[in-house]
Amino acid sequence: MALRLGARGPEIAELRARLARLGLLDEAGDTDTFDGSVDLAVRHFQQERGLSTDGVVGPQTMRLLDEARWQLGDRALSFTPGHLMRGDDVVALQRRLTTLGFDAGRIDGIFGKQTDAALREFQRGVGVEADGTAGVQTFRALERLGRPIVGGSPDRLRQHLQLDALRTGISDKVIVLDPAHGSDEPGHCVGALCEAALMSDLAVRVEGRLAALGTSVLLTRPVAGPATSHLDRAAFANDTGADLFVSLHIDACANPRARGVACFHYGVAPDAGWSHSGERAARRIHSAILRATPLPDCQVQHKTWELLRLTRMPAVWIEAGYLSNPDDAALWADPVFVDRLAAAIAEGIVAFFTPA
Numbered sequence: 001m002a003l004r005l006g007a008r009g010p011e012i013a014e015l016r017a018r019l020a021r022l023g024l025l026d027e028a029g030d031t032d033t034f035d036g037s038v039d040l041a042v043r044h045f046q047q048e049r050g051l052s053t054d055g056v057v058g059p060q061t062m063r064l065l066d067e068a069r070w071q072l073g074d075r076a077l078s079f080t081p082g083h084l085m086r087g088d089d090v091v092a093l094q095r096r097l098t099t100l101g102f103d104a105g106r107i108d109g110i111f112g113k114q115t116d117a118a119l120r121e122f123q124r125g126v127g128v129e130a131d132g133t134a135g136v137q138t139f140r141a142l143e144r145l146g147r148p149i150v151g152g153s154p155d156r157l158r159q160h161l162q163l164d165a166l167r168t169g170i171s172d173k174v175i176v177l178d179p180a181h182g183s184d185e186p187g188h189c190v191g192a193l194c195e196a197a198l199m200s201d202l203a204v205r206v207e208g209r210l211a212a213l214g215t216s217v218l219l220t221r222p223v224a225g226p227a228t229s230h231l232d233r234a235a236f237a238n239d240t241g242a243d244l245f246v247s248l249h250i251d252a253c254a255n256p257r258a259r260g261v262a263c264f265h266y267g268v269a270p271d272a273g274w275s276h277s278g279e280r281a282a283r284r285i286h287s288a289i290l291r292a293t294p295l296p297d298c299q300v301q302h303k304t305w306e307l308l309r310l311t312r313m314p315a316v317w318i319e320a321g322y323l324s325n326p327d328d329a330a331l332w333a334d335p336v337f338v339d340r341l342a343a344a345i346a347e348g349i350v351a352f353f354t355p356a
Contacts, residue, residue, distance in 0.1 A: 002056050002057060002058040003015060003034055003056070003057040004034060004039075004055060004056045004057070005034055005035075005036070005038075005039045005055060006033075006034060007033075007034040008032055008033050008034070009032055010032055012031070012032045012033060012034050012038070013031070013032050015034070015038065015042075015057060015065075016031070016038060018065050018066075018068075018069065019038065019041045019042070019045065019065075021069060022045065022065075022068055022069075024041040024044055024045055025037060025038070025041050039055045042055050042056075042057055042061065043055045045061070045064075045065065045068075046061060049064050049068075049268065049304055050267060050268050050273075050302055050303050050304035051064065051303065051304060051305075052303070060305070060306060063086075064304070066087075067086050067087040067088060067109060068087075068088050069087075069088075070087035070088050070089040070090075071088065071089055071092070072089045072092035072093055072096075072139070072142075073089070073139050074089055075089065076133055076134060076135040077089060077090060077093060077111055077133070077134040078111070078116070078132055078133040078134065079111055079112065079113060079115070079116035079132055080111075084110050084111055084112055085110075085111040086109050086110050086111070087109060088109065090109045090110065090111045090115070091107060091108075091109040091273065093111075093115070093119070093134055094107045094108075094109070094115055094118075095107055095155075096142055097115070097118045097119065097122055098118075098155045098158075100122065100145070102118035102119075102121055102122050103117075103118055103158060104118035104119070105118070105312075106155070106159075106266075106273070106275060106312075107155055107273045107274075108266070108273055108309055109273070110309070110310075112312075116132045119132055119134055119138070120132050122138075122141075123138060123141075126141040126145075128141050155274075156274075156276055159275070159276045159277055160276065162277065163276070163277045163280065163314075164356075166243060166277070166314075166353060167352075167353055167354065167355050167356060168353070168355060169353055169354065169355065170210070170213050170214070170215050170349070170350045170353045170354075171213060171214035171215060172214070173215050173216070173243040173244065173353055174215075174216045174217075174218065174240060174241060174242045174243050175210055175215055175216070175217050175218070175242065175243065175244050175245075175246065175349060176217075176218050176219075176220060176236070176237040176240060176242040176244070176245045176246070177203045177206055177207060177217060177218070177219050177220070177246055177248065178203075178219075178220040178233055178237075178245065178246065178247040178248060178307075179196070179199035179200045179202065179203040179219065179220070179221065179223075179248050180195055180196065180199045180247065180248055180249040180250075181195055181196035181199070181227050182196055182221055182225055182226040182227030182228070183196065183224050183225060183226050183227075184226045184227055185226070185227035187199075187249075187250070188250055188251070188252035188323045188324070189323070190252075190323045190324065190329050191329075193323055193329060193332055193333060195249065195250045195323065196227070198250060198332055198338070199248045199249065199250070200223045200224070201338060202248055202320075202338060202341065202342055202345075203219055203223075203248055204223060205338065205339060205342030205343075206246075206248075206342045206345050206346050206349075207219065209342060209343060209346035210346050210349065210350075213350065218236075218240055218242070220233045220236050220237070221233075230305075230306045230307040230310065231306070231310065233247075233307060234306070234307055234310035234311045235310075237311050237312075237313065237315075238310075238311065238312045238313075242313050243313060243314075243353075244281060244313060244314050244315075244316075244349060244352065244353075245311045245313055245314070245315040245316070246281075246285070246315075246316050246318065246345070246349065247307055247315070247316070247317045247318065248318055248320070248345075249317065249318060249319050249320070250319065250320055250321055250322070250323050250328075250332065251319045251321070251322045251323075251324075252322055252323050252324040253322055253324050253325075254324070255324075256324050256325055256326065257325065258322050258324065258325060259295070259296055259321060259322045259325035259327055259328045260295055260296035260297060260298040260321065260322070260328075261286070261289050261290070261293070261295040261296070261297070261298055261318070261319065261320050261321060262286075262298035262299060262300070262301055262318075262319045263282040263283075263285055263286040263289075263300050263301075263316055263317070263318050263319075264282065264300075264301050264302065264303045264305070264308065264316070264317040264318075264319070265278035265279045265281070265282040265300070265301075265302055265303075265308065265314075265315065265316060265317075266278050266302065266303070266304065266305075266308035266309055266311075266315060267279065267302025267303070267304070268302070268304055273304070274302070275308070275314060275315070277314040278308070278314040278315050278316060279300065279302070280314070280352060281314045281315075281316050281348075281349075281352045282300045282316045283300050284348040284349070284351040284352040285316055285318065285344075285345055285348030285349065285352070286299075286300050286348070287348065288344040288345065288347040288348035288351065289318075289320070289341065289344045289345065289348065291344065292340045292341065292343060292344035292347075293331070293337065293340055293341055293344060294331070295320065295321055295328070295331070298319070303317070305317065314352075318345070320341060
């Protein structure tokens with residue numbers, strides 16, 4: 001159940017305590033009311049963590065609040081398939097390993113295979129048992145090394161090298177297209193226009209253009225198939241070894257004046273937890289859409305949404321207009337617009353893989 005301004009109950013006291021421990025409330029207090037101070041603290045946390053800043057504590061905000069309580073050394077860390085450890089302590093470990101020259105993967109706070117491999121390599125190098133568990137001995141080894149002084153960002157440099165390896169043209173690439181929702185979950189609807197069906201149509205049109213260029217294109221669900229979870233969609237893309245993941249959506253808003261297109265990539269801050277390749281892909285696709293359609297520019301933005309965080313390859317989330325806006329809805333009712341949008345998305349994907 002989501003918690004929001006005005007809510008009351010014992011769970012609010014726990015929420016206040018978590019926010020207080022993070023320094024976002026002056027004190028936890030003993031009140032069980034979600035008041036204005038809690039709302040502001042939640043919004044501050046959401047903005048800081050790359051979430052939608054709506055003041056509502058849903059599953060994702062609660063999950064990140066739980067992750068934020070861990071500091072490096074509070075618990076032993078290890079790779080546990082099927083139940084990956086997450087937290088700010090994992091972020092700290094990934095950052096330390098990366099700074100020391102070990103490839104821990106993207107700094108995202110998820111203890112996956114790449115972090116495990118980097119940790120074992122570090123343990124072998126410092127003479128600690130290479131068991132893949134960051135425990136007391138490993139923490140002591142990290143402490144003995146102190147904080148190395150380096151210039152630049154090793155993570156950013158590594159990502160740019162990986163991006164250069166991708167930019168060899170579109171023909172040999174694997175692209176995963178992710179049409180939002182599904183047959184059992186229509187998403188936003190206005191009259192006969194429903195997000196799930198529109199995104200299926202858009203995905204098929206993009207697929208056709210890319211396939212004609214010799215690209216392998218996979219969809220996360222059949223055109224008329226049911227919706228699947230973000231975890232399953234990310235796992236599908238990861239298992240296929242995709243080179244790019246593109247999730248297709250239309251937004252809606254209580255304010256009917258809201259309209260335009262936005263593209264999102266994974267990111268917390270440019271120097272930590274940031275997908276530079278995802279940002280580049282988002283900018284290429286976003287620019288192509290703006291050139292080809294009359295949709296207003298809602299910018300390229302960074303978020304820590306689960307689907308962007310869990311995918312191991314560059315990932316882009318497109319919100320192509322607002323069905324709640326009469327002008328955007330009229331565009332989506334026009335097959336010519338949909339075709340131009342599909343061509344633009346394909347063009348942006350091609351541009352992302354084009355050699356510099």
